[in-house]
Each structure stands twice: as structure tokens, then as C-alpha cells.
Amino acid sequence: MSTVSPKDMKITYTSSHADLAAFHRFFDEALEALEGELGKEYPIYIGGEAIVVDGPKLADISPVDRDKVLGHFQLAEKEHVDQAVAAANAAKKSWAGKPWQERVAILRKAAEIMRDRKFHIAALMAWEVGKNRLEAMGDIEESADLIDYYCDSMDEHSGYITEMKALTPIERNVDVLRPYGVFAVIAPFNFPAALMTGMSSAALMAGNTLIMKPAQDTPWTGLEIYKAYVDAGVPGGVVNFITGKGSVIGDHLTLHPGVDGVVFTGSKEVGMRIFHQMSTNWIKPCLLELGGKNPTIVMPSADLDAAASGVMRSAWGLQNQKCSATSRVLVHKDVADEFLRLLIEKTEAIHIGNPVREGVYFGPVINAAAVKKYDKAVAAAHELGEVLYGGGHLTEGDLAKGFYVSPCIAKVPHDSWLMKEEHFVPFLGVILVDDLDDALAKANDVDYGLTAGFFSGEEAEIERFYDEIEAGTIYVNKPSGATTGAWPGSQPFTGWKGSGGSGKGGCGPYYVAQFMREQSRTRIIG
Ligand code: UN1
Numbered sequence: 182m183s184t185v186s187p188k189d190m191k192i193t194y195t196s197s198h199a200d201l202a203a204f205h206r207f208f209d210e211a212l213e214a215l216e217g218e219l220g221k222e223y224p225i226y227i228g229g230e231a232i233v234v235d236g237p238k239l240a241d242i243s244p245v246d247r248d249k250v251l252g253h254f255q256l257a258e259k260e261h262v263d264q265a266v267a268a269a270n271a272a273k274k275s276w277a278g279k280p281w282q283e284r285v286a287i288l289r290k291a292a293e294i295m296r297d298r299k300f301h302i303a304a305l306m307a308w309e310v311g312k313n314r315l316e317a318m319g320d321i322e323e324s325a326d327l328i329d330y331y332c333d334s335m336d337e338h339s340g341y342i343t344e345m346k347a348l349t350p351i352e353r354n355v356d357v358l359r360p361y362g363v364f365a366v367i368a369p370f371n372f373p374a375a376l377m378t379g380m381s382s383a384a385l386m387a388g389n390t391l392i393m394k395p396a397q398d399t400p401w402t403g404l405e406i407y408k409a410y411v412d413a414g415v416p417g418g419v420v421n422f423i424t425g426k427g428s429v430i431g432d433h434l435t436l437h438p439g440v441d442g443v444v445f446t447g448s449k450e451v452g453m454r455i456f457h458q459m460s461t462n463w464i465k466p467c468l469l470e471l472g473g474k475n476p477t478i479v480m481p482s483a484d485l486d487a488a489a490s491g492v493m494r495s496a497w498g499l500q501n502q503k504c505s506a507t508s509r510v511l512v513h514k515d516v517a518d519e520f521l522r523l524l525i526e527k528t529e530a531i532h533i534g535n536p537v538r539e540g541v542y543f544g545p546v547i548n549a550a551a552v553k554k555y556d557k558a559v560a561a562a563h564e565l566g567e568v569l570y571g572g573g574h575l576t577e578g579d580l581a582k583g584f585y586v587s588p589c590i591a592k593v594p595h596d597s598w599l600m601k602e603e604h605f606v607p608f609l610g611v612i613l614v615d616d617l618d619d620a621l622a623k624a625n626d627v628d629y630g631l632t633a634g635f636f637s638g639e640e641a642e643i644e645r646f647y648d649e650i651e652a653g654t655i656y657v658n659k660p661s662g663a664t665t666g667a668w669p670g671s672q673p674f675t676g677w678k679g680s681g682g683s684g685k686g687g688c689g690p691y692y693v694a695q696f697m698r699e700q701s702r703t704r705i706i707g
Contacts, residue, residue, distance in 0.1 A: 188296050192318040194498075194666040205539045208314050211300035212537065215308075222253040223404055225261060225424055228268035229417015234261065239424060241401055244311040244545040245535050246582040251308055254400040257425035259433045262392070265421040266439040269363040269390040272418035277360045277388040281340035284386050285332045291382070291413035292328035295321060295374075298405070302374060304537075306402045310370060311544040311583070313536040316499055323669060324378035324406070327688065330669035331383045334693045341697060351707030358697035360388030361466055362441035365434045367394050369447045370547055371502045371605075373402035379669075379687045380444040380468075381406065381420070387696035389442070390419045392434060396447075398547050400424040427451075435459055442466035442696070446504070449603070449628070449679050456682065468695055469682035470674070472504045472603045473631030476624040477663040478646070479512040479520050480617065483636035484658070489523035491634060491656075491663030492609075497531055497588050498665055500546050501607040505632045505654070505665045505674070509600055511620045514613040521590075521611065525570050528588050535579060545583040546606055555586045555606040558599060562608070566593035569611070595623050603629065617642055625651045630677030632656070634663030653677045653686055 187207045190199050222238065224231035238253040255261075276284070295302065303317040312320065335341070341358035348354070364384040368377035373395060381393055395403025407422040423430065435443050435455045442465050445452055449471040456467050477495070479488045495507040512520050536544030546552060552574070559572040571587035588607045593599045600610045614620040624633060633652040637643055643657050653675025654667055667674040673689025675681060685691040 187300050192315055192322055193668055194316065194319040194323075195661040204318070205314070207300050208304060208318075208539070211304035215301070215304050220250055220252065223255070223400070225255045225257055226407060226411075226417060226420075226422040227261065227265045228271070228421065229411075232261065234258065239397065239400065239426075241309065243308045244398075244547050244584045245308060245537060246579070248582060249308065251305065252401055254424040257423040257430055259430060261423055261425075262430050262434045262437065265392045265423055266363060266434075266437050268418045268421050269392055270439050272416060273360070273362050273390045276390050276416070276419045279388075281335055281386070281388070284388065285335050287414045288328050288382055288386050289332050291409045291415070292325040292332075294409045294412055295325040295328075295378070295406075298409070299325070302402065302405045305405070306373060306399075307537045309399050309401050310373060310499075311536055311547065312499055313542055313544060314539065320372050321374045323372075323375040326669045327375060327379040328382045330688070331386055331693050333670075334690060335386055341694060345701070351705055353704050353706050355702045357700050357702060358387070358694060359700050360697055362389060363392070363439060364389045364442045364444055364696065365392050365394070365437070365440050367431070367435070367443070367445045367447065368396060368403060370396035370398040371499060371504075373399035374406055376446045377403055377406045380446065381410075383687075383693045384444060384696045385410070385415065385419070387693055389696055392421045392423060392440070394423055394425075394430070394434060397426060432458070440465075442468070444468040444696075446470040448472060452682070466695065467682055470504065470676050470687065471680050471682075472605070472629065473506070473676070473680050474509060474601065474603050474627045474629040475505065475507050475632040475634070475652070475664045476509045476511055477507045477634035478614075478620045478624060478636070479510065479516065480620075480635075480637040480639065480642055481513050481515045482638035482642070483516070484638070485516060485520050485523055487658060487660040488636035488663070489520060489527050490660040491636065492524055493527040493531070494661060495634065495663040495665040496609045497528065497543050497607060498662065500543060501609070502547060502551075502605050503665055504680070505667065507634060507664045508604065508609060509624075510609060510611045511614045511624055512611065513620070514615060517613045521569065525590065528570060528590065531588065533575065533585070533587070535583070543588065543607075545585045548584060551606050552584050552586060554604055555589070555608060558604050558606065558608045559589055559591075561597070561599055562589070562591035562593050562610075565597050565599065566591050571607075595626070601627055617645060621645070621649045625649075628679035631680035632664040632667075634659065636663070651677055653681065653684070
């Protein structure tokens with residue numbers, strides 16, 4: 182039996198080096214312990230105070246099993262948003278006034294706390310999102326690594342305090358990056374730890390105070406991130422935590438006059454609405470990561486088995502509910518038959534089921550609305566193209582209790598809406614292309630530009646892909662995930678065009694700086 186400790190075991194989205202027997206043992210223990218915690222009620226936190234809202238609660242139901250109620254969360258109203266914004270404003274002077282090294286030290290501690298609790302958080306996340314074990318662990322590991330990486334950015338840049346050139350001998354010029362004030366942090370359901378942590382930790386170490394709002398479907402994982410901050414020493418008020426319906430409190434929060442900036446990951450539709458509405462008297466920072474319609478191109482010179490593996494993993498990991506997922510394949514007509522045969526073979530071999538169980542790769546989609554979206558895409562594919570694989574609901578045995586659909590592969594026309602819009606369900610569109618010109622033109626002919634994958638054995642083709650693809654996070658010949666698996670410090674996760682707001686991504690060297698505004702300080706000393 183392995184002697185490795187739970188904390189020392191490290192899982193990333195692409196790692197296969199861990200002692201998996203020990204991993205599953207620790208995971209089983211965490212799941213068992215979790216059973217005793219189910220069904221509790223959780224408050225919101227404003228200014229460090231736990232608050233219970235009168236009226237109905239938000240039931241946190243597992244997509245794996247609709248009868249499994251993980252917990253009951255508060256449905257915050259607009260007045261709670263007002264209170265949270267007031268608390269964040271009251272706390273901003275003291276937090277921004279702390280030496281940056283102190284903020285970094287507190288946040289590094291939060292990362293350690295997340296690592297201490299990672300099996301617990303991964304276990305509850307697996308139930309809450311319908312994520313498989315390794316993906317759930319990757320999500321919380323990434324969270325801790327994001328914090329450390331952003332802390333390293335602060336250290337490397339000495340807190341973004343830079344001595345500038347003196348124009349005359351009698352002056353001293355210093356450039357400082359300073360926080361904006363209060364940030365609203367709005368996270369999606371699919372990476373409820375990593376995306377919440379990435380956005381919030383960068384905002385915090387930059388010296389901002391926060392109102393954190395997790396997605397309606399994943400409040401519990403969001404709460405665990407809040408708790409890690411507070412337990413590490415982030416004062417209540419500096420972080421505030423509210424749960425509720427986006428339709429009730431979302432706009433009130435993002436458009437609040439007391440909010441100085443918004444950082445949001447979610448749909449392009451919502452992100453663009455926030456962007457257009459939030460700045461009235463002056464321009465406020467609005468950092469957006471808005472999904473993708475990510476292509477993978479397969480050329481005749483490619484290792485087709487590697488290409489099929491890469492597409493299989495990036496199309497079906499988390500049931501395609503990743504902004505980074507491959508949702509379009511552009512395969513050269515000369516190798517299309519063989520590539521599709523391999524892709525279908527690998528898709529057929531996927532273990533579908535309750536993703537909380539050992540060895541299952543593919544679980545349910547997040548909710549009933551996602552099933553509807555899937556049905557609409559499949560119906561359109563039958564009408565406009567040809568469904569090659571899947572397309573139905575899965576209801577055998579225990580699957581009937583959850584939101585299960587089969588992975589669907591369909592040939593559909595490039596100019597149909599199926600190939601232009603992000604569906605966020607397990608639907609993969611395939612088109613055949615004539616050559617690299619055709620592939621690049623079609624790959625770029627969408628509003629999005631987040632990730633892209635390329636499989637080719639030709640150096641000149643690879644260089645053209647690098648230069649001409651319109652996407653921020655690109656991968657060549659990666660069988661462990663054609664377009665997925667970005668990691669802090671290794672792959673900045675940057676959305677171009679409709680996929681992002683600032684052209685600088687999370688996981689990258691320029692991220693933290695975006696949460697600050699510049700101040701040039703000139704002082705005459707002689
Ligand atoms: C997302 O895809 O929604 O690169 C976020 C990846 C992960 C997820 C990013 N870091 O696949």
C-alpha cells in the first residue's frame with residue numbers, strides 16, 4: 182500500500198503519473214464523510230456575518246441524481262447585494278492599505294488550505310457539477326496553483342511598484358499599480374473552484390475587496406472557496422459571499438454604483454450585456470471570459486490516432502461543458518473516414534455513468550435546460566446534416582435519475598447556427614475541408630476565439646496555424662486534450678474576439694495587473 186499523503190498527491194487535467202489506487206481510496210473516504218454533511222442549510226456572508234434570508238431556499242440538487250439534495254442555500258435579494266457592496270466599500274481602505282506582501286502571505290495560506298481540503302472539495306464538486314473524479318481534483322488543484330502563480334507575479338514585480346527614470350536630478354519618479362476598489366466576481370458552474378478562485382484571488386491580492394457570487398447550480402463549491410479565504414485570514418467584508426438567482430440579483434450587482442469593476446466568466450450574451458451597461462459616468466474595468474466555439478483541425482500528415490484521442494478527450498471531458506472544449510472538428514477530406522472511424526471507436530469506449538464513481542469518464546449535463554439545448558442541437562443536426570453517433574437520452578438503471586445524454590457527433594454545414602453558437606452540451610460538429618487555407622478560413626469564421634487545436638506532421642503547416650488562427654490558447658499535436666487542459670503558469674487562457682474582454686488571460690503573466698490602475702508619482706526632492 183502506498184504511503185503517499187492525500188495532500189502530496191497532485192492531479193492536473195493531463196497528469197497520469199499519480200498513484201491512482203491511493204487517489205481512489207482517498208476519494209472514497211472523502212465521499213463517505215460527505216454523506217453525513219448532505220442536506221444542510223448554508224447562509225450568505227456579508228461583512229463577516231452569516232445571514233439567513235427569509236423565504237424559499239435554493240436547493241442544491243446533484244445533476245447525477247435529482248433526488249440527491251446536497252444542501253440548501255439562500256436566495257439573496259437586491260437589499261443583500263446593497264449590504265454586501267456597502268461592506269466591501271467599508272473594507273477597501275484597510276485592505277488596499279496593507280503592504281502587498283501581507284496580502285500575498287494570506288493568499289498563499291488560502292492555497293495551502295485548499296490543498297489540505299482538496300479531497301473534500303473535489304468530492305462535493307463531483308456531486309454538485311457531475312464532474313468525474315480526476316477532473317474535480319484537477320479543478321481544486323488548479324485553484325491552489327492559480328493563487329500561488331498570481332502570488333509569484335506579485336513577488337516578481339515587487340507588488341507592481343517600479344522605480345522610473347528621473348528626468349532631472351531633483352526628482353524621484355515611482356510608478357505604482359493600485360487597486361480599483363470593489364470587484365464583483367461572478368463565476369460559472371463548470372469550474373466552480375478554479376474560475377472562482379482565479380478571478381477572486383487575483384482581485385484580492387491586487388488589493389480590491391469583493392462580492393463573490395457562484396453560479397446557481399454550484400453554490401457549495403463557491404462557499405468552500407470563500408471559507409478558504411476567511412480561514413486564511415482574509416477579513417470578512419474584504420470578501421463577501423452571496424448566493425441567489427442571476428435573474429434577480431445579477432444586474433443589480435454588476436450595475437451597482439458602489440461596484441468599481443466586474444470580473445465575469447460565463448456566456449457571451451450575459452458578458453456583452455454587462456460590458457455594454459456597466460459603464461455610465463466613466464469606464465469601469467470589465468474583465469470577461471466568454472466561452473468558445475473551439476476548432477480542432479486535422480491534416481493528412483497528422484498522427485490520426487493521437488488526433489482522435491485529443492478530440493475525444495476535449496470534446497467529451499466534462500460533457501463538453503468547458504469554454505475550452507473542442508466543439509468543431511475540421512478534418513481534411515483525404516483522412517476524414519479514418520479519423521472519424523477512430524473518433525467514434527474511442528467515443529464508444531468511454532465509460533459513461535455516475536462520474537462520482539471510480540473509472541467513469543462521462544457524466545450528466547448540469548440541468549434540465551442543458552438537456553433541452555442538447556435536444557435542439559440534435560434535432561437541427563438531423564435536419565441540416567447527418568448524425569454519425571449518439572443523439573439520445575440515457576435512461577438505463579441509475580442514469581434515469583440524472584441529466585444524461587449521449588455524446589453526439591454530427592456532420593453539419595459550416596454556415597449553420599450549429600457551427601457558430603456555443604451550445605455547452607456534448608455535441609460535436611464535424612466538417613470536411615479541402616486544404617489548410619479552407620481549414621483556417623472556416624476555423625476563424627466564428628465570433629469566438631478562445632482555444633484551438635491542430636494535428637499535423639508538417640512544420641510549415643504548424644507555423645501557419647500559429648500565425649493565422651484567431652484564438653488565444655492554442656495547442657499542436659496534443660493527444661491528452663486537443664484544446665483543453667490549460668494550467669496556471671503554463672498556458673495563459675486568453676480569449677480573442679467574442680471569447681474575452683482584455684486580450685490577457687487567466688493563468689498568465691499579465692492577469693493580476695488588470696485588477697489595478699496605474700499611478701505615476703513624481704516628487705521633487707532637491
Ligand atoms: C473553461 O474551459 O471553462 O483549459 C475554463 C482548460 C481548463 C478550463 C478552463 N483550465 O480546459
